[in-house]
Every structure is written in C-alpha cells, then in structure tokens.
Amino acid sequence: MDIFDIIKERFKGKQSLEGIQEDFLWEQISNELDQEEGKAPPLLRSKWPYLALLILLLGMGSLYCWYTDIQPEGLNPSAQAEDSPTQHSPKHSSYEDSEKESKPFTITNSSLSKNVTPLDNSNVSDVPSTTNKDVAVEMGQQTSFTPLSAEHMGKPKTSINETRNEQTLSENANWDTPALIQNESNPELEQAINTVQSPIIEKETTAVAIKEKPNYIPSITQIPYLALNNNPMPVSIQQVNVKTPKEPTLKHWEFGFHIGADLALLKYDQHSQIDGLQEEIDGSHHSELGYQMGFKAQWHHGDQFFLQSGISLIESQTEFFYISESATTMQRPGSSDPTNRVPAIAKRKVLNDNKFRHLSIPLEIGKGFRLNPKWSLGSSAGLGLNYFVGQKGKSVDQDFMIAEFSRHNTHPTPYRNFFLSYQISPYVGYDVSRNVSLQLSPQFRYQQHGSSPLYGLKHHAFGTGLNLNIMYQF
Amino acid sequence: MIITNDTINLCKARDRAAQKQLYRKMVPYLNVVCRRYLHDDSYISDILQEVFIQIFTKIAQFDPERGAFKNWAIKISVNACLKHNQKHAKENLQELVLPLHEKKVNPYVLQKYSDEDLMNFLRQMPTAYFQVFSLYVIDGFDHKEIAEMLEINDSLSRKRLSRAKAWIEKKTSVSEWAKVSGNRSF
Numbered sequence: 001m002d003i004f005d006i007i008k009e010r011f012k013g014k015q016s017l018e019g020i021q022e023d024f025l026w027e028q029i030s031n032e033l034d035q036e037e038g039k040a041p042p043l044l045r046s047k048w049p050y051l052a053l054l055i056l057l058l059g060m061g062s063l064y065c066w067y068t069d070i071q072p073e074g075l076n077p078s079a080q081a082e083d084s085p086t087q088h089s090p091k092h093s094s095y096e097d098s099e100k101e102s103k104p105f106t107i108t109n110s111s112l113s114k115n116v117t118p119l120d121n122s123n124v125s126d127v128p129s130t131t132n133k134d135v136a137v138e139m140g141q142q143t144s145f146t147p148l149s150a151e152h153m154g155k156p157k158t159s160i161n162e163t164r165n166e167q168t169l170s171e172n173a174n175w176d177t178p179a180l181i182q183n184e185s186n187p188e189l190e191q192a193i194n195t196v197q198s199p200i201i202e203k204e205t206t207a208v209a210i211k212e213k214p215n216y217i218p219s220i221t222q223i224p225y226l227a228l229n230n231n232p233m234p235v236s237i238q239q240v241n242v243k244t245p246k247e248p249t250l251k252h253w254e255f256g257f258h259i260g261a262d263l264a265l266l267k268y269d270q271h272s273q274i275d276g277l278q279e280e281i282d283g284s285h286h287s288e289l290g291y292q293m294g295f296k297a298q299w300h301h302g303d304q305f306f307l308q309s310g311i312s313l314i315e316s317q318t319e320f321f322y323i324s325e326s327a328t329t330m331q332r333p334g335s336s337d338p339t340n341r342v343p344a345i346a347k348r349k350v351l352n353d354n355k356f357r358h359l360s361i362p363l364e365i366g367k368g369f370r371l372n373p374k375w376s377l378g379s380s381a382g383l384g385l386n387y388f389v390g391q392k393g394k395s396v397d398q399d400f401m402i403a404e405f406s407r408h409n410t411h412p413t414p415y416r417n418f419f420l421s422y423q424i425s426p427y428v429g430y431d432v433s434r435n436v437s438l439q440l441s442p443q444f445r446y447q448q449h450g451s452s453p454l455y456g457l458k459h460h461a462f463g464t465g466l467n468l469n470i471m472y473q474f
Numbered sequence: 475m476i477i478t479n480d481t482i483n484l485c486k487a488r489d490r491a492a493q494k495q496l497y498r499k500m501v502p503y504l505n506v507v508c509r510r511y512l513h514d515d516s517y518i519s520d521i522l523q524e525v526f527i528q529i530f531t532k533i534a535q536f537d538p539e540r541g542a543f544k545n546w547a548i549k550i551s552v553n554a555c556l557k558h559n560q561k562h563a564k565e566n567l568q569e570l571v572l573p574l575h576e577k578k579v580n581p582y583v584l585q586k587y588s589d590e591d592l593m594n595f596l597r598q599m600p601t602a603y604f605q606v607f608s609l610y611v612i613d614g615f616d617h618k619e620i621a622e623m624l625e626i627n628d629s630l631s632r633k634r635l636s637r638a639k640a641w642i643e644k645k646t647s648v649s650e651w652a653k654v655s656g657n658r659s660f
Contacts, residue, residue, distance in 0.1 A: 003642055004611050007596070010589055011510075011612045015502035019509070019518050026497055028519075029526045030490065036531060037488065 051307075051365070058383050062420040062448055252300050253474045258441070259293040260467030264316040267460055290316040290355070292465055298366075308364040308380055313389075315357045316463070356415070357389040362423065376429040376437075384421040384445065391415065421447040427469070439469035477543045485533050493530055501526075503544070504551050510593065510608055511555035513601075514562065521558055525551045548613055552623055556605070596642070603638035606631050 265287055294312030301307070329341040361384065368378020423445035431437045443465035451458050477499060484492030501522065508521050528550050536546050587595065597604055605624060609615045610631075615623070617631040624631070 003639070003646075006585060007592070008611050010592060011506075012614075013503070014506045014589070016506050016509075017502050018505070019515065020501070020505055020522060021519075022498070022501060025501070025519055025522060026494060028523050029497065029530075030494075032523065032527055033488075033490075033493070033530055036527065 054363070055383060058385075058420065062383075251302075254298040254300065254306075254471045255295070255474070256469055256471035257293070257295050258312070258467040258469040260291070260441075260443075260465050262290040262292045262314055262316055262463065262465045263287050264290070264318070264447070264461045264463040266318060267462070286319055288317045288319050288353075290314065292360075292467065294360075296469070296471075298471070304367050304369060306366050306368070306380070308366055308382070309362060312360045312362070313357065314360055314465075315355055316461075317356075318354045354391065356391055359387045359389055360421065361385045361387075364423070364425070366425075368427075368429070374431050376431075377427070378429070379424065379426040381424040382422075384423055386419050386421055386447070388415045388417050388419075416450050416452050419447060419449045421445045421463070423463075425467075429471075435473045437471050437473070439467075439471060441467045441469055443467060479538060482533065482536065482538070482543060485530060488530075496529075497526055500529075500544075500547055504547060507548055507551050507613065508555050510597075510612070511552055511559070511605065513559050517558060517562075521551075521554055525554050528554065545613075545615070548615075549619075549623060552609065552613075556624070559601075595645070598645075599638055599641045603634050603641060606634040607638035610635050 292312050292314040294310055296308060296310030296312075298306045298308045328344050328346050330344040331338060332340045332342045362382060363384075364380040364382030366378055366380025368376055370376045423443060425441050425443045427439045427441035429437050429439040443463070445463040445465075447461040447463060449459050449461070477496060481492050481496055485496055504525060505518065505522060508518055508525065509515055512518060512521060525547075529547055532550070536543065596607070599607070606620055609620045609623065610617070617628045617635075620626075620631045621628045626634075
C-alpha cells in the first residue's frame, strides 16, 4: 500500500465537531446573515466606487475652474475707462488725454504699449515682476526711439515719483548709449514704466511608494514531535535560519517624509486683459531648480495596491527677463547743441527671479511589486489639490510699488488660490530594515491653473521632481 | 453527506431553514478541513463563521455543472484559511532540500499512529508542501485546481507534492527510526 493511500484512507471524508459549539456558531452566522441582507449592495459597500466618484468630481471641478474666468470688478480696462472715468487719478487722466491727442508713446515690440499705455495705472501696475538681479539696457534706434511732439513734452505723462520701483530701476540702469540721457531735471518726462509680464511659477507634488518588506526570522525551531502513545516518532530538530520576503500583510499603514528637487515648465494659455502678453512671457522665461518636501501616508490594501496622500510644500522658481520701458530725452542727432534734446524711449531688460510657493495635498492610487527581498518597483498616479501660499519674489503692484504677493495680502493676487494637478510617480524602493525603506521617486505632473483674480491669467505647467522618500511601515 | 439541489436552490433564495440544514450537514466536514489548513486552531470558530457567510452570500455563483457542492465549499474553506494564515503569518516557508527517494518507506510506522498524531506529524512538513499534499491526497483536487487556489503553476504544485512525499519518506525511513530509537528496529 502506497503511503499516500494510507493517509488518504485515514482522512478522506473525515468529519468532526471537535472544538466548535455548533448551535452557538449557527446563531452567529444567522445574525451576520441578517446584517448582510440589510446592508447596501456589495458594489456600494466597496470603497472603489466612492473613490471613482471623488476623482470624477475633482475632474469636473478642475474643468469648471479652467473654463471659468474671474473678472474682478475694476480690472477690465475698457469697462473702467468707459464706466467709471472719475475713478482715474489725475495723473492718469492727463496721461490719457495726451494719448488721445497724439499717441506719442507707442512702443513697438512691447505688447503692453498697446493697451497699458493708454489706460490707467492700475492696469500697468498689475503686471508682476520680481527682484532685479541684473540690468542691461537696450536702445532701440528703430523700434523704441520715438521723438515726442512738443505738445506732448509739455504734458506730464505720469506723476509717479520716488517709488521704490523707480529707485530700483535707476540704480540698476546701465545707460550705455551716450546719446541717451536720463531725464532728471525735467519732471515732465517721467519714466513710463511699462512693464511686462511675470512668470508665475508653480508647484507641487508628491511621491509614491509601495512596498513589501522582508521579514527576517532569526530562527525557527521545529516543534519536536512525539511524546505520544507508546511509540514516539523520532524527528530531528532543525534549527533553520531563513531570510525570506515577508509575506505581505493585507492591510497596513506606512508613513514617511520626502525631500527633493523640483522643476516646473510654464506655459501661459490666455491673458484676458493684455493682448500679446502670453507670447511675450512664454518667450522670455526659463525654469530653475526649486525644491519640495513634506509628509506622506500610504494605506496598503492587499499585497500590491495602495492609496497615498500627505502634504508637501513646493517652491518652484523661474528666471526671466522683462523689458522695462521709460520715457527720457536724448540729444537730437546731428546737433552739437547739448540743449537741443528730443524725447526718447529707453528699453531695459531686467533679469528677475520669481519664486512661487504652494502646498499640495495629493490623492493617489498606486501599485508595486517586489523584485527581490530588498528591491521593489512601483508607481502611483492621481490628483493633487494645491493651495497658493505666496510669491517670494517681488512684483509691481497696482500702485507701482514693489510688492510681495501672499495669502495675507488683502488685495487680489496674480495667482489663483486653488488649482489642481495630475501626477504620476514611479519609484524604486530599497528596504533598509524590516520596517524602514528608502525610495527614489521621480515625479511628473501637469498643473492646471484657472483664471487668476488679478489678471485673469490662465496658465498650465509641466512639473518634474525627484524625491527621496523615507517610509516606515507599521 | 448529500446536498440536494433543492437545498441549494432554497439557500439561493435565502431560506433560513435550508441554510441551517446545509450548515448542519457541512460544518463537521469543513471543521476538519479548516483545522487541517489553519496554523492556529484557536481561530477555528471565526474561520468557520466566515466560511459559511461566504458560502451563503456567494451560493448564487455556484454552478452544479462545474463540480460538486462539497468541492466548491472546500475551496472557499481552504482559501479562507490560507488568507487567514497569510494575515497572521508568523511562520515562514523554508526550502528544505531533500534528496528524493533516499530511503525506503515503512508504511508500518504510519499505520501505528492515531489520526491526530498522524496529522500532527504531517503538519511538521514545510507549509507549502503540506498544503499541496493535503489538497491533492486528502481533498482530491488535481494540480490545476491546486495551482489556482494557491496561485502557483501546475509544475510547482507537482514539485511540492513530490517534495512532500520525499519529506515523509525521510521521516519514516527505517534507518532514521533505528538511528534515533537505538535498539529498536522493524
């Protein structure tokens, strides 16, 4: 008789009620069946339909924000000019009058000159810039040098005096054209600081991770068998030291923090109040390295899937040139008389930094698998809810003052307070110990900024990051 | 143990009397099955409760043309036990490399044990081998069914069965017995 037959004969169809209380167990089962029948359908009891509904709502909210313009009262140039002319300051009124009469300050190659110059200062000043780092001067002989008419010279163009912005500009200005002279004595030719753009920087992120940690069992002592009956079966006791992957716990939490670099590539989609600004901004800026750091929590369900959330502080940075244009005078070409001067427009390129901070709260779903007891691979993807914290660089505000935009300011900012991002984060994980793992996680995200309160500016950004995650499994 | 189609159909209609009848017929058998696969017998009541809840809530999925109800119930029981073991895993699989057919089997050794002792003896083998051994030899599943239940492939199921047999042969060989017992021999 085969050994298998012996064992099969012993146990096949064996029945026993040993160890259970049959009636009590049935009562338990019956009660639970009653509860099960009173519950919602299995589909609604699962968390996945609710997660799908949440993602759908967030997506719809994102689309709504994207296609909804914010048009704050008083920021529409044409509406303000027509409907509330009395709100204009005297300095702006005189400037507008001069524009209506002769339009002497038309500046080519400047998108702002088309709209901002003839309008009030509030629109001009709206354009944010940032800290001046370097200054170069361009004298546009063909495009930016426009003699002014006598009547125009006789009228003040602006009345902005002694602002911090002017100080910054004058300190940094490098008037490298001999014929171009700053107008210090003639108050009628103040600098018309028409500016430009501002890079708005972005944001955000989070990384991901999954893991199944190895389980290091120091030793397993097999239970010595048999003190049974009168014929104990001798079985050797084995001391087995094994190092095998930990069998994944179906549900568990992992917590950790991450830090890394961030790079955001900006793309401006639309500007509702200044024509041509979008193209000018897009062509003038380039991204620089920022950083991101924060905490994250993962809830693992099963041996592969997990949900991830947390909070991250992300600072993105953009470096860009903006062209500052100002009115001045220069010696009339061909004349030897130093008093024979004509109006002129000076253009300067100013290098700026613009740092944009925001908090990001991601909600991601991920999947991972283990390469061996130490290494793992995986990826997660999902949405991020982002909250604008502040702009670290400087900008020109509505009053031509250098200003920092933050959530604490009372006036509107050129950045939307909330925006969404879509992100995916693959990772490579290495288990340092039973509970601690390191993960290197690149991140790719798409940020969608809706219309901002100050400019109605829409833009989006492609962000990349590289994070080092340290996770602890509970 | 005969489970009629009428009983099954009534259970599908959530007839509580039929469910109780099915429970009383199946619980002694599933009790033995679950005890065989559970690492810790103290969870037996919890596991049986979970098994019967699954049976009664999923019984609509049972197709009599695809197999006997008993086998379907055993699959649910085994899966529940394996999941429970995994969740409360404190033991680890160990690769025990044994030379195949090294010793002759002495069936007499096994025949002298009681059922409980024999089961305790068998459960000393590596868990992975014991699961395949039990499913194949005692419960009568084929390698394809075992592979599906344990999420392994057919060849690994065959290999584990072969190693389980080698483990039993090694532990019951005459030479091993004589080595330990000294002056006793068969």
